[in-house]
Amino acid sequence: MKKVLILEDEVNIRSFVVINLKRAGYEAIEAGTGEEALRKINENPDIGVAILDIMLPDTDGFEVCRSIRANNKQMGIIMLTARTQEMDKVTGLMTGADDYVTKPFSPAELTARIDALYRRIGGDSMAASELLTQGPFVMNIRNHTLEKSGNRIRLTQVEYSILKLFMQNPGRALSREDILSAVWGREYEGELKIVDVNIRRLRIKIEDDTANPIYITTVWGFGYKWGA
Ligand code: CA
Secondary structure (H helix, E strand, O other), X not given: OOEEEEEOOOHHHHHHHHHHHHHOOOEEEEEOOHHHHHHHHHHOOOEEEEEEEOEOOOOEHHHHHHHHHHHOOOOEEEEEEOOOOHHHHHHHHHOOXXXXXXXXXXXXXXXXXXXXXXXXXXXXXXXXXXXXXXXOEEEEOXXXXXXXXXXXXXXXXXXXXXXXXXXXXOOOEEEHHHHHHHHHOOOOOOOOHHHHHHHHHHHHXXXXXXXXXXXXXXXXXXXXXXXX
8 A cells, every 4th residue: 555654743634634644545653842843754665745735843844845855855745834924935945845735725635646656656667777868878778867077966756757858858948838848747736936945956957067068958938948
């Protein structure tokens, strides 16, 4: 059964999420503190998606997200944001989260986001070992790894999916909407800004000079283009 970790200190919200996860066919692993969440992830390496509350008694969800990402680039991470401030969303994405859900949320919305992340994690498992090579970059489709000039670059699932889309469409201008629907799914109703935040993060990882990007170039008023 597919495992999902829910880190939330408010028991009522956690139980609500657990019930809905079970109803959607997931096994729920519960944690009430950041420390407990990291321990359970250690004990359950097959957890595919983690849902992280931000306000916690011992730490905050961003720190937990950073700790997970230090060892694990594959896990899907959804932040539960209580506030609607843009900062929370951006901070979450910059620390390596894949998505966020704002409280109060509907169970259908949350499980749709989890389903989408799980699809992305498992989506390429049937593909044979395959390399995408462009310029200094070599992407291994089977292992979800990227090398630049022989050096491994660590990517989150979302960053990987975006870069794969670019490398499969070299020289083609992709709109933010194209990227959003290809990477997050057509049913995703989030903001286009999430694309820009991820592009900014990708540029930091792959460009020689982020002020003058040459691999992911901006197509003004439209979107982005892969120019390696
Ligand atoms: Ca909380």
